[in-house]
Amino acid sequence: MNDFLNRIRVGPAGWNYKDWYGIVYPDHPGKGFKELDYISSFFDMVEINSTFYRPANPYMAYAWVKKVAHNPNFKFTAKLWRRFTHDRSPYSQKDVDQVRQGMDPLAEASLLGAVLIQFPWSYKNNEENREWLSGLIDTFQEYPLVTEIRHQSWDVPAFYDMLEKQNAGFAAIDQPVIGKSIEFKPVRTGTIGYVRMHGRNYENWFPKKDEKQSGFARYDYLYSEEEIKIISRTVKNIAEGAKETYVVQNNHPRGQAVANAAQIRADLGEAVIQLPETLIVRYPQLKGIPKPEEHDH
Numbered sequence: 172m173n174d175f176l177n178r179i180r181v182g183p184a185g186w187n188y189k190d191w192y193g194i195v196y197p198d199h200p201g202k203g204f205k206e207l208d209y210i211s212s213f214f215d216m217v218e219i220n221s222t223f224y225r226p227a228n229p230y231m232a233y234a235w236v237k238k239v240a241h242n243p244n245f246k247f248t249a250k251l252w253r254r255f256t257h258d259r260s261p262y263s264q265k266d267v268d269q270v271r272q273g274m275d276p277l278a279e280a281s282l283l284g285a286v287l288i289q290f291p292w293s294y295k296n297n298e299e300n301r302e303w304l305s306g307l308i309d310t311f312q313e314y315p316l317v318t319e320i321r322h323q324s325w326d327v328p329a330f331y332d333m334l335e336k337q338n339a340g341f342a343a344i345d346q347p348v349i350g351k352s353i354e355f356k357p358v359r360t361g362t363i364g365y366v367r368m369h370g371r372n373y374e375n376w377f378p379k380k381d382e383k384q385s386g387f388a389r390y391d392y393l394y395s396e397e398e399i400k401i402i403s404r405t406v407k408n409i410a411e412g413a414k415e416t417y418v419v420q421n422n423h424p425r426g427q428a429v430a431n432a433a434q435i436r437a438d439l440g441e442a443v444i445q446l447p448e449t450l451i452v453r454y455p456q457l458k459g460i461p462k463p464e465e466h467d468h
């Protein structure tokens with residue numbers, strides 16, 4: 172694989188999904204089966220979602236490090252705790268320290284590719300929000316940072332300039348473009364390229380009135396081969412000149428994220444891709460992706 176492809180890592184958002192058994196994971200694995208150990212045999216990155224809901228404790232973080240030790244090319248990316256992005260009351264040093272306790276073991280093992288600062292759609296571009304974001308970047312500046320915003324008001328040169336000056340990345344997101352939602356575009360700031368694919372489930376993206384939206388319904392989407400090709404071109408544009416680029420699939424229901432991740436890797440030019448046989452059975456369009464045994468012949 173050439174150096175350009177070596178700097179692009181593709182993988183799913185999260186790994187702890189019950190509906191992956193029989194598709195991504197074996198249907199009836201043995202007692203010693205570890206999901207993260209297994210998924211890191213097939214992919215060189217995974218995005219940690221659980222840190223969005225609560226900071227990881229250091230014991231858990233050290234366990235993650237051990238589970239991926241068999242793959243020397245592996246990197247984690249991890250979401251910042253929502254205390255900093257969805258709760259706008261002043262945060263304490265204790266809050267900051269809690270995050271660092273879970274991130275530092277990954278960083279010290281050179282396994283932390285990026286920390287994702289993810290804001291909701293309702294987070295709009297105004298002076299107060301710009302100051303809040305800038306402060307967060309300063310607070311966690313020891314980590315490689317990437318910002319995900321979903322509202323169109325941020326799509327202005329001054330915002331990208333701000334991120335560039337603070338050496339923070341921008342997450343280019345593919346999502347349903349409804350109303351004032353930001354579009355998917357080949358923008359990179361700082362040294363890290365970051366792409367997140369949320370799917371294009373227009374019908375279930377925003378909760379209907381008096382309904383609570385589930386992550387399963389919102390992200391239930393399988394990208395077509397043509398959509399994958401277009402996204403791969405954007406990935407290549409973002410990756411040009413980047414130190415590292417991460418491409419994350421968040422359309423997790425029924426292992427769709429894993430199937431699309433494999434397709435992106437193939438479209439980017441990876442010659443040999445190892446995949447679980449159960450995944451190919453569920454998604455027969457993956458049969459055309461070259462496997463190691465085919466490559467050896």
